[in-house]
Amino acid sequence: MKVIICGAGQVGWQIARHLSGEKNDVTVVDNNPELVRRATDTLDVQGIAGFASYPDILERAGARDADMIIAATHSDEVNMVTCQVAHSVFAIPRKIARLRSQSYLDAIYSDLYRRDHMPIDVVISPEREVAEAALQRLAAPAAFDTESFLNKQAQLLGIALAADCPVLDTPLRQLTDLFSTLRAIVVGIRRKGRLFAPEPGDQLFKGDQIYVFVHNEDVDRTLDIFGKPNKKQERVVIIGGGNVGLAVAMALEARVDRIRAKVIEKNRGSAERAAELLERTIVLNGDGLDAALLAEANIDRADAVLAVTDDDKTNLLVSVRAKALGCPMAICLVNDPTMVSLMGPLDIDAYINPRATTVSSILRHIRHGRVRAVYSIGDAEAEVIEAQVLSTSPISGQLIRDIGFPEGVLVGAVMKNGKVIKPEGGTRIDEGDVVALFSMAADVPEVERLLQVSIDFF
Incomplete structure (x- = not known):
């Protein structure tokens, strides 16, 4: 498969790493020559320095015979125009765009992405993910x-x-x-x-x-x-009232089981916007690192603190301070994967890597066959792949014990006729079943072969 990836940042680089490792023909495009050089030096990919939305740049990247384009630059507008050019000029069959602005994602405007309007096949929203x-x-x-x-x-x-x-x-x-x-x-x-x-x-x-x-x-x-009793969350303090924090607070308000949330947002404009959109959530304007403000938010009585500002260091420090003030659990947003190693020493309970969630979402749409979901684990070390079994698949009609899975692959669950069962050696995999497989990264191509993926692509 020939793929053009526009944007050589962390998301674009990780997608290129996945696809090039599976012997796809990958070309990376970015207007930053240093990022392009990093991709070509470390991965088996070709690189083009230039603006992804320019037709001549896409021409040089091989758009004439590309199977797919993934627009993951930092600009929503560049991503949208890139998909339009890819469709109108080069007739690339599959177009995926990462869009951040919530205005572009409003359901009432979803008609915008029809083929005769803005031809984007899949829209990925990092904030929603x-x-x-x-x-x-x-x-x-x-x-x-x-x-x-x-x-x-x-x-x-x-x-x-x-x-x-x-x-x-x-x-x-x-x-x-x-x-x-x-x-x-x-x-x-x-x-x-x-x-x-x-x-x-x-x-x-x-x-x-x-x-x-x-x-x-x-x-x-x-x-x-496994020694981890699950405690119900009733009070949550959210640090950061931007798109992510606001989306979480709105989702908590919509839940049947009432969870009381408070939001702390440093930017006055963002705080006022959050206060207007939220009905039952208290919004405080101030610095989440301020111990007095955390005390005002009753951090010592909260069940969890969720730090989702756009600054990794702030998220880490807020989490540490909240736990020092008596909050039993801290979850923080971390963009830089090198900071994940600090979670243990800092006693932070869980983290969210937005790039990993975005990569998983994109992979879900580019895996061959009837793949319904993909989740990337760690630093692209393994994947969980959920897929429907086709009649053409080598595993269809076989018992799990008789299937030649690689050593790095395990069956996590099987869904038959809408019901999830625990897989055992004697479980038979039939056409139409949905399987969830844990696979080490090196074994993903063999998993795709066992799912007979190429027949059902596009």
């Missing part, structure tokens, strides 16, 4: 990472194992015997910085970070088994 990720973190506060799959009937939970975890030193095979009715499977373990797909005989140790695929009805029981 991040807001959804924040809500999922709040729903399972004991987990450091979480994502929903299979029509929101199952979740992937990231759980850090402490010394008080009751099942330490227990082989996974024995866990299955002990909790035979539990619909949960450990699909990934990070130990001493290395992520791997475990074998049935592997044990769990203090300090491990595990990824568990679990049926929604068994989330609380699963967290209990």
Whole structure:
């Protein structure tokens, strides 16, 4: 597949890394020659320096015979014009654009993206993706990472194992015997910085970070088994009233189970806008690092603080200060992946990486076959792929134990006729089933082959 990626920032670079690693023909376009050079030096991609919306630049990038264009520059308008040029001049079949401005994303204007208007096949909104990720973190506060799959009937939970975890030193095979009715499977373990797909005989140790695929009805029981009782969130303080913080607060207001939220926003204009749009949420104008303002927001009585400003350092420091003032849980937004290593030493419970959520969202739309969802784990180390099984797939009609999955691939869950079941060796995979697979990055191409993806693309 020939793909043009416009924008060589973190999102564009990660997408290029994924696609070039799977032997696709990738060209990266950016008006910053240094970013283009970084991409061509570190990845197996071609690079063009120039403005992505210019027809001559797209021509040089090979737009005449491209299968897909992904517009992920920092400018919404450049991304939109790039897709228009790609459609009108070069007839590129598939066009994906990242749009940040909420005005472009309002449902009443969705007709704008028809092929005879602004021909964008898929619109990705980082703010909406991040807001959804924040809500999922709040729903399972004991987990450091979480994502929903299979029509929101199952979740992937990231759980850090402490010394008080009751099942330490227990082989996974024995866990299955002990909790035979539990619909949960450990699909990934990070130990001493290395992520791997475990074998049935592997044990769990203090300090491990595990990824568990679990049926929604068994989330609380699963967290209990791993020593992480799930506490209901009733009071939340949100630091940052921009697009992300506002989206989270509005979603909390819309929920049936009442969660009381307060928003602290430094910019007066943004604070006034948030106050106008929110009905039951208290909005405070001031610096989230101000201990007196945090006290005014009753941070010591809050169940969680959610730091989602556009500054990583502010988010980290606010989280530390809030916990020092008595808040039991801190979730923060971190754009810079090198800062993730500070989470443990700073005692921050969970983080959201907006670039990872955006990359996962884009991958969902560019994976071949009947792929319904993709979630990127860590620094693109692994993926969870949710896909519908086609009649042409080599795995259709086979028992799981007989399928030649690579060592780095595990089946997390299977949905048959709309019902999610726990997969076992004797589970038969049939046409129309939806499977959720944990796959190490190196094994993704083989997973796609097993799903017989190329037949059903476009």
